[in-house]
Amino acid sequence: MRRRDFLKTAAAAGIVPMIMPGVRLFGADAASNKLNIALIGSWGRGEAHFGPISSENVVAICDINEEHMVGAAERFPKATKYTDWRKCLEQKDINAVVICTTDFTHAFVANWALNRGMHVYCEKPLGNTVEEVRTVRANYLKNKSKLCTQVGTQRHELENFNRVQELIRDGAIGEVTDAYAWGNRQIRRKGYLPAEGTPPPHLHYDLWLGPIATDHPYNPGYFSGGPGANCLQWNMYWDFGSGQVGDMGSHTMDLVWDAVEAQLPTTAEGKGQEFNPEVTPVELETHFEFPANSWRGPIRISWYQGGIMPRTPKEYVDLNKIDHGAMFKGTKGFLICNFDSRLILPIGRDTDMTYYKPRPKDKVLPAIGNFQKEWINGCKGNLKTSCDMEYSGNCIEMMLLGLVAYRVGKKLEYDGATGQVKNSPEANALLSKKYRQGWTLNG
Numbered sequence: 074m075r076r077r078d079f080l081k082t083a084a085a086a087g088i089v090p091m092i093m094p095g096v097r098l099f100g101a102d103a104a105s106n107k108l109n110i111a112l113i114g115s116w117g118r119g120e121a122h123f124g125p126i127s128s129e130n131v132v133a134i135c136d137i138n139e140e141h142m143v144g145a146a147e148r149f150p151k152a153t154k155y156t157d158w159r160k161c162l163e164q165k166d167i168n169a170v171v172i173c174t175t176d177f178t179h180a181f182v183a184n185w186a187l188n189r190g191m192h193v194y195c196e197k198p199l200g201n202t203v204e205e206v207r208t209v210r211a212n213y214l215k216n217k218s219k220l221c222t223q224v225g226t227q228r229h230e231l232e233n234f235n236r237v238q239e240l241i242r243d244g245a246i247g248e249v250t251d252a253y254a255w256g257n258r259q260i261r262r263k264g265y266l267p268a269e270g271t272p273p274p275h276l277h278y279d280l281w282l283g284p285i286a287t288d289h290p291y292n293p294g295y296f297s298g299g300p301g302a303n304c305l306q307w308n309m310y311w312d313f314g315s316g317q318v319g320d321m322g323s324h325t326m327d328l329v330w331d332a333v334e335a336q337l338p339t340t341a342e343g344k345g346q347e348f349n350p351e352v353t354p355v356e357l358e359t360h361f362e363f364p365a366n367s368w369r370g371p372i373r374i375s376w377y378q379g380g381i382m383p384r385t386p387k388e389y390v391d392l393n394k395i396d397h398g399a400m401f402k403g404t405k406g407f408l409i410c411n412f413d414s415r416l417i418l419p420i421g422r423d424t425d426m427t428y429y430k431p432r433p434k435d436k437v438l439p440a441i442g443n444f445q446k447e448w449i450n451g452c453k454g455n456l457k458t459s460c461d462m463e464y465s466g467n468c469i470e471m472m473l474l475g476l477v478a479y480r481v482g483k484k485l486e487y488d489g490a491t492g493q494v495k496n497s498p499e500a501n502a503l504l505s506k507k508y509r510q511g512w513t514l515n516g
């Protein structure tokens with residue numbers, strides 16, 4: 074069959090959903106079939122992507138800190154260098170973008186890239202507000218038939234995620250009614266850092282602030298963390314992050330999200346330490362209600378952080394020993410897990426496990442392999458990944474809505490279709506943020 078005929082036949086059969094300009098078929102690693110990637114945020118977490126993207130053409134790198142581009146430029150010498158991601162995305166040959174910048178720029182860069190027809194891998198969390206997440210998800214859904222996305226919860230590649238999902242869906246704890254996730258990281262900050270010194274010439278502080286409406290003075294403290302951990306120097310402040318909700322919460326709630334197959338909640342409530350207008354809470358618990366789906370009844374999902382924990386079902390199981398974990402309650406008992414292990418705790422009468430039939434080997438969920446490679450292969454193939462911007466967008470929208478409920482201090486009724494809180498104008502005002510003039514979220 075000639076190549077063109079093959080493509081026509083394959084397209085008619087629905088097996089070639091995407092052909093991007095400059096991306097050709099035949100051999101994912103063939104020279105003609107490499108992605109042209111822009112790496113935005115090229116140090117810290119960005120370095121964790123050097124390996125996976127090195128099989129592709131890295132045609133652009135961008136960082137507001139010019140010293141942070143040195144390593145990436147050595148690794149990818151053909152890449153053009155930028156300090157402003159808006160300029161970077163104008164480069165015509167880019168067809169895929171890896172975003173490793175601050176949380177408060179993720180949704181901006183992701184929207185701009187999707188709107189320009191680029192595949193996107195975005196580090197977690199997908200956004201800092203409900204509105205940011207909803208815009209990115211909508212742009213992804215509009216382009217789903219031609220673009221591939223993945224949100225950076227790479228622990229998802231651990232096979233334990235599949236095993237937990239199978240046990241829950243196959244009824245090992247009966248019918249699931251509640252799910253809980255928690256993280257005990259405690260990073261306490263007093264308030265935004267005071268003015269101190271001036272930014273060094275290689276650091277474009279004004280571009281770092283980017284869309285932030287408040288003109289926070291420079292302080293080297295925001296930049297004092299080691300590679301891959303510097304986010305902890307800024308992500309506890311409201312303008313820059315969402316605290317543990319977006320930090321470890323993105324990863325840990327993914328354990329629950331993968332198993333329960335939920336969309337958006339109908340209610341949200343939250344409580345925790347006293348509200349601080351500058352710093353996100355350390356101690357927090359949020360709770361959400363979801364309607365039934367095709368295989369389970371209604372479910373309640375909860376998030377706990379900063380040492381606040383769900384109650385253990387049996388005193389001999391010390392949940393505090395699991396620093397980032399999840400638990401599912403069902404009609405026949407509990408499943409408790411962390412990222413790489415799980416245990417089943419049948420509780421109650423009539424819990425002889427005869428109601429649970431393990432799946433045969435050929436029905437066990439296949440391992441997804443390397444998480445970043447899943448995205449690269451998805452861009453060149455069926456556009457599917459495990460944590461696309463719909464799946465991950467819904468999860469972080471719920472988590473961010475929980476922060477709004479905590480701030481308002483009442484049980485919110487939420488309409489996921491419109492993204493509106495039905496019983497609190499005050500909460501609705503907190504679903505979005507104002508940005509600095511000249512910065513457009515959905516540009």
Ligand SMILES: NC(=O)c1ccc[n+]([C@@H]2O[C@H](COP(=O)([O-])OP(=O)(O)OC[C@H]3O[C@@H](n4cnc5c(N)ncnc54)[C@H](O)[C@@H]3O)[C@@H](O)[C@H]2O)c1
Nearest residue numbers: 114116117118136137138141174176196197301302303304
């Ligand atoms: N998936 C994970 O396990 C994981 C682990 C760590 C961090 N992260 C996420 O990765 C992101 C980066 O975290 P980090 O600790 O590397 O932070 P960081 O502060 O070190 O920033 C990473 C790099 O991006 C650059 N940068 C910041 N703003 C930029 C902008 N507007 N344009 C271009 N470059 C910009 C910085 O100069 C730095 O080189 C965060 O969103 C964080 O949540 C994910």
